[in-house]
Amino acid sequence: MSGSGRIIAIADVHEGINFGIHVDPESGLDARALDIHHNLVLAAKNAIKSGADLFIVLGDLFERVHVSPTVREYIRQDVIEPLESAGIPVWILAGNHDQPSNFSRGTSIDDFRGYPNVTVYRRPTVETVDMGGKCVGFIILPYLHPRQIAGMIYETMGREVPQEQILHVGQEMLGEWIRRRAEELRTDCKILLGHYYVEGAKLRKTSYPEVLPGEFSLRRDVIPDNIDLVLLGHIHLHQRMESTGGVEIVYPGAVERIDWGERGDAKGFLEVTPSDDPVWRFVELPTRDMISLDADVSGVEDATDRILNGIPDNVDGKMIRLNIKLGESTRSGIDEARIAERLKGAFHYSVRWTEQVEDKILSGSFTMNPYDLLEDFINTNYNEHPRREDLLEMSRQILREALQ
Numbered sequence: 001m002s003g004s005g006r007i008i009a010i011a012d013v014h015e016g017i018n019f020g021i022h023v024d025p026e027s028g029l030d031a032r033a034l035d036i037h038h039n040l041v042l043a044a045k046n047a048i049k050s051g052a053d054l055f056i057v058l059g060d061l062f063e064r065v066h067v068s069p070t071v072r073e074y075i076r077q078d079v080i081e082p083l084e085s086a087g088i089p090v091w092i093l094a095g096n097h098d099q100p101s102n103f104s105r106g107t108s109i110d111d112f113r114g115y116p117n118v119t120v121y122r123r124p125t126v127e128t129v130d131m132g133g134k135c136v137g138f139i140i141l142p143y144l145h146p147r148q149i150a151g152m153i154y155e156t157m158g159r160e161v162p163q164e165q166i167l168h169v170g171q172e173m174l175g176e177w178i179r180r181r182a183e184e185l186r187t188d189c190k191i192l193l194g195h196y197y198v199e200g201a202k203l204r205k206t207s208y209p210e211v212l213p214g215e216f217s218l219r220r221d222v223i224p225d226n227i228d229l230v231l232l233g234h235i236h237l238h239q240r241m242e243s244t245g246g247v248e249i250v251y252p253g254a255v256e257r258i259d260w261g262e263r264g265d266a267k268g269f270l271e272v273t274p275s276d277d278p279v280w281r282f283v284e285l286p287t288r289d290m291i292s293l294d295a296d297v298s299g300v301e302d303a304t305d306r307i308l309n310g311i312p313d314n315v316d317g318k319m320i321r322l323n324i325k326l327g328e329s330t331r332s333g334i335d336e337a338r339i340a341e342r343l344k345g346a347f348h349y350s351v352r353w354t355e356q357v358e359d360k361i362l363s364g365s366f367t368m369n370p371y372d373l374l375e376d377f378i379n380t381n382y383n384e385h386p387r388r389e390d391l392l393e394m395s396r397q398i399l400r401e402a403l404q
């Protein structure tokens with residue numbers, strides 16, 4: 001390979017996610033999901049333009065283990081094939097969303113194995129690559145479910161460990177594996193790639209949690225000091241931190257805002273120049289404005305005007321969320337048609353009404369969007385359910401199939 005000696009690293013694309021916003025009846029894809037796709041394409045274009053030597057996806061290319069053929073075709077045409085024509089290898093690490101809980105099961109990312117430039121990583125692996133006149137070693141640690149870790153412990157130690165010890169023993173085992181691989185590598189530069197939460201990483205408060213209770217995480221002290229750089233996916237907020245021994249850990253973050261909790265965050269990808277003192281740069285990608293507005297109109301005479309006054313002049317192409325608090329039985333006094341008229345240029349908007357009732361608060365929203373109605377239903381009936389997210393995701397899939 002000969003190129004710029006640079007790597008483009010992206011993470012947490014979540015292609016195949018359904019927001020249910022302006023769904024195209026032809027393709028079944030929604031417009032907000034296309035925002036995400038466009039940013040993935042921009043990152044690939046940047047790699048081609050800058051003559052990158054490697055394009056790495058640090059996990060969660062897909063939202064689910066299986067995504068629709070349409071989504072895969074978009075990625076083939078817009079990302080994989082252009083990178084192949086440009087002679088750029090693509091490495092795809094499995095993340096928690098696109099790694100099945102069992103190694104013998106297939107996943108949509110396996111689809112791309114047929115391209116000579118694509119390598120899919122579902123198990124811990126080591127690679128050595130010459131780029132920019134340097135020999136670069138990669139220790140690759142895709143996401144592993146606790147069940148997979150338990151299986152690997154069994155393979156390594158020849159015995160089962162009790163359920164409650166799996167995470168601890170797994171951390172020791174993987175830590176040891178990383179240490180040994182890092183010692184064996186005789187390269188100019190050593191980079192650890194993975195898809196994990198590292199203790200201390202900053203998380204946003206979202207309704208779409210990236211890190212789940214009981215999942216496997218990396219301790220900062222298991223990263224050996226002879227590693228030059230750690231690049232990780234999983235956390236949607238771009239950030240840098242350091243291991244206990246001072247090794248730099250960088251999360252590129254998601255390529256677009258997946259959740260409202262990320263609405264203020266810059267999004268982008270990393271351009272990395274490997275060496276024994278690697279240099280990285282965060283390249284920002286365009287994001288759609290997400291504006292959340294609160295209006296308390298309880299006891300207010302001209303409530304509609306008050307709400308309208310709080311809306312910024314230019315809403316064109318933006319996502320708007322209105323949270324309106326109002327007194328008991330006063331909703332009928334609000335002119336919703338005027339609000340709709342005012343917001344008609346927005347990319348999408350939703351209104352959440354919270355009615356103050358004497359000793360309880362009723363919450364509700366008005367929408368005709370079937371996906372929002374479904375989410376309301378789940379919120380009302382299954383909010384405390386331990387598998388609420390799974391219920392929502394599965395029911396969204398069923399709804400989507402029914403609507404197509």
Ligand SMILES: [Mn+2]
Nearest residue numbers: 060095096234
């Ligand atoms: Mn993830």
